[in-house]
Amino acid sequence: MNYFSSDFKLGILGGGQLGKMLLTETRKFDIQTYVLDPSDDAPCKIGSNKFFLGDLNDFDTVYQFGKQVDVLTFEIEHVNVEALEKLEAEGVKVYPSPKTLKQIQNKGIQKDFYTDKDIPTAPYKRFESLTDLKLAVETEEIDMPFVWKSTQFGYDGNGVKVIRNAESFIGLPDVQCIAELMVPFKNELAVIVARSPSGEIKTYPVVEMEFHPEANQVEYVICPARIDDAVAEKARALALKVSEHFNHVGLLAVEMFQTEDDDILINEVAPRPHNSGHYSIEASYTSQFEQHLRAILNLPLGNTDSKAAGIMVNLVGAEGYSGNVVYENIEKILGQDGVTPHIYGKKQTRPFRKMGHVTIVNEDINIARKIAEDVKNSIRVISIQ
Amino acid sequence: MNYFSSDFKLGILGGGQLGKMLLTETRKFDIQTYVLDPSDDAPCKIGSNKFFLGDLNDFDTVYQFGKQVDVLTFEIEHVNVEALEKLEAEGVKVYPSPKTLKQIQNKGIQKDFYTDKDIPTAPYKRFESLTDLKLAVETEEIDMPFVWKSTQFGYDGNGVKVIRNAESFIGLPDVQCIAELMVPFKNELAVIVARSPSGEIKTYPVVEMEFHPEANQVEYVICPARIDDAVAEKARALALKVSEHFNHVGLLAVEMFQTEDDDILINEVAPRPHNSGHYSIEASYTSQFEQHLRAILNLPLGNTDSKAAGIMVNLVGAEGYSGNVVYENIEKILGQDGVTPHIYGKKQTRPFRKMGHVTIVNEDINIARKIAEDVKNSIRVISIQ
Numbered sequence: 001m002n003y004f005s006s007d008f009k010l011g012i013l014g015g016g017q018l019g020k021m022l023l024t025e026t027r028k029f030d031i032q033t034y035v036l037d038p039s040d041d042a043p044c045k046i047g048s049n050k051f052f053l054g055d056l057n058d059f060d061t062v063y064q065f066g067k068q069v070d071v072l073t074f075e076i077e078h079v080n081v082e083a084l085e086k087l088e089a090e091g092v093k094v095y096p097s098p099k100t101l102k103q104i105q106n107k108g109i110q111k112d113f114y115t116d117k118d119i120p121t122a123p124y125k126r127f128e129s130l131t132d133l134k135l136a137v138e139t140e141e142i143d144m145p146f147v148w149k150s151t152q153f154g155y156d157g158n159g160v161k162v163i164r165n166a167e168s169f170i171g172l173p174d175v176q177c178i179a180e181l182m183v184p185f186k187n188e189l190a191v192i193v194a195r196s197p198s199g200e201i202k203t204y205p206v207v208e209m210e211f212h213p214e215a216n217q218v219e220y221v222i223c224p225a226r227i228d229d230a231v232a233e234k235a236r237a238l239a240l241k242v243s244e245h246f247n248h249v250g251l252l253a254v255e256m257f258q259t260e261d262d263d264i265l266i267n268e269v270a271p272r273p274h275n276s277g278h279y280s281i282e283a284s285y286t287s288q289f290e291q292h293l294r295a296i297l298n299l300p301l302g303n304t305d306s307k308a309a310g311i312m313v314n315l316v317g318a319e320g321y322s323g324n325v326v327y328e329n330i331e332k333i334l335g336q337d338g339v340t341p342h343i344y345g346k347k348q349t350r351p352f353r354k355m356g357h358v359t360i361v362n363e364d365i366n367i368a369r370k371i372a373e374d375v376k377n378s379i380r381v382i383s384i385q
Numbered sequence: 386m387n388y389f390s391s392d393f394k395l396g397i398l399g400g401g402q403l404g405k406m407l408l409t410e411t412r413k414f415d416i417q418t419y420v421l422d423p424s425d426d427a428p429c430k431i432g433s434n435k436f437f438l439g440d441l442n443d444f445d446t447v448y449q450f451g452k453q454v455d456v457l458t459f460e461i462e463h464v465n466v467e468a469l470e471k472l473e474a475e476g477v478k479v480y481p482s483p484k485t486l487k488q489i490q491n492k493g494i495q496k497d498f499y500t501d502k503d504i505p506t507a508p509y510k511r512f513e514s515l516t517d518l519k520l521a522v523e524t525e526e527i528d529m530p531f532v533w534k535s536t537q538f539g540y541d542g543n544g545v546k547v548i549r550n551a552e553s554f555i556g557l558p559d560v561q562c563i564a565e566l567m568v569p570f571k572n573e574l575a576v577i578v579a580r581s582p583s584g585e586i587k588t589y590p591v592v593e594m595e596f597h598p599e600a601n602q603v604e605y606v607i608c609p610a611r612i613d614d615a616v617a618e619k620a621r622a623l624a625l626k627v628s629e630h631f632n633h634v635g636l637l638a639v640e641m642f643q644t645e646d647d648d649i650l651i652n653e654v655a656p657r658p659h660n661s662g663h664y665s666i667e668a669s670y671t672s673q674f675e676q677h678l679r680a681i682l683n684l685p686l687g688n689t690d691s692k693a694a695g696i697m698v699n700l701v702g703a704e705g706y707s708g709n710v711v712y713e714n715i716e717k718i719l720g721q722d723g724v725t726p727h728i729y730g731k732k733q734t735r736p737f738r739k740m741g742h743v744t745i746v747n748e749d750i751n752i753a754r755k756i757a758e759d760v761k762n763s764i765r766v767i768s769i770q
Contacts, residue, residue, distance in 0.1 A: 004712050004728045005731070005732055020412070024412065028726075028727055028728070030729065030730040043415075048431075290725075299716055300716065302723075302725075308692045325390050340687075343389045343414050343415040344415070347390055
């Protein structure tokens, strides 16, 4: 197949920042792209060969879009799976497959999958509604505290809440959910696995994640994780096992917990480029976006090693600001060694909205960590009137 | 000045591969761009916010285009300088300045500039026409062999020829030119210097260039150059001296010769991102394209050090092939560690046309050099019917 400067067309469902960073790679390779997104302001409007405005959850819209392309991928999981299934049945290559997507879209099904495959994960129970869950608490079938997770449509900390007492339930939607045991852990880790249709598999190094306590969004992603080699090896092996069981094509971001006893538990996975892999654009021999492209096009996978240590800081909207975005002190952070801001191109900021990220690369991870803290303390995503 | 996700507009004259790689950086920072190019197929048509079709040498076209932007830069030197002068006089920031451009556009003026500033360069004589030059040869005012160079519009080896005897003159245009003494040299070197309006200056490491003997196009660019530290230091210092004398804003690519006696002579300069700096996209902490952007926007300059050794191989059209391009064996080279092809997006190949480049990065420069040779011997830019 001739992908480069040819008539070949790659379709991407979703035109947000993940799509935008994927377009950097399709432009580099001169691979034609069609993008579908519901927003006329989508970051992918520029950089795609053709941009289509439409609902990602509408069967006809997704189906008609998919019929025009040779390979179809997505940068967001909440898309119409039935349309993907029909497209796949009619010969469009859909990567990751609708089957993989269905296993992942619903966190309840995802958890059952791990149990079924003997993959360690925190103990949980599934409930058809919040009402059912409350009843289970009342009848002492389950004990507080626990973690409530909506089985669908959760992202960036939405759809996840620690339930400590009856008041914690206030404001939660009455939807299908799981209650997960709170496992005390030392670290949140992640490994990105790439797999191509021919079965070639490569894993990226283990990264360490620090979350913002309130927004429940990642604050720092540190590569490599500052953990024992043996623990890193265990995490990488488990991620590989998960990948093999999903039998996915493209990237699989595997989020894990390192318990107090150095056990590794699977938290959840995402079948696409992931926030925990953004560091790879500057730090890795092959960025996760190029790797996703290589994987879904069945090209040889690239080297996943790092050229330098990398730390990623998310740029989220500051509290108290909504409106036209300004990146305060961005000039200041550009004056530090190895600092690269990525601005997603959303014109409007609001509290905790993901507006961009900053990567810090350095030979010495401790220097990188210091600079990262300085970056985090300097730059603010605010608004002007 | 707020550049990021704002109403600020950067204008770029020229929409070729250099512009395309610059757009990767403007997209990363979400800086609005307007691009002017005479070709409707220009690589910058995708990735720019607004693309304008027009003649870069037409005063009115360039002037009207320039009036719409806040900062104006170029990716090709052959643009209408008078329009730039008028725009600058009317308050548009033009970087590099029309003054710098005039000093560089004409190789005769450029050589005189070096002589004037006491910057070592190969001895030369200027001639108003080929006729005058031939006369000088006949009257033995100058001796063969020497290097004929057209003073204007030469690029990628066009406009340069070694004159060994009277027959060498056949086919040369009757234009203003210089005759330059052939100085025996060990190496061709280059250093990229970045300078911002505030006067901040940074130099990239010295790279070593190998030319294709026939096409006179660069075949490998190797960073760092495999030369003595003392020679590298001398080359870097000379590049800095040249930069200071030009007093330019943006990048200045300084090409040099290392003579048999380890003297460094200036060959020529280009006031823009340059083929000799393409390795920096993968190998440097700051790519030359991001650096050019930082410089012309008066942002702090980034770290010019390398994360790994880098080697660049140009992808030029194979002899005997013209038409719709195919990159033969590109899958094969993608299977090697640290190999990144950049495909410029020109649909039609022809012999020696610059169609793309490949970067090879590795901790070990000798391994990178081996892989580079394998890449060069594997990939072919051919055409299909």
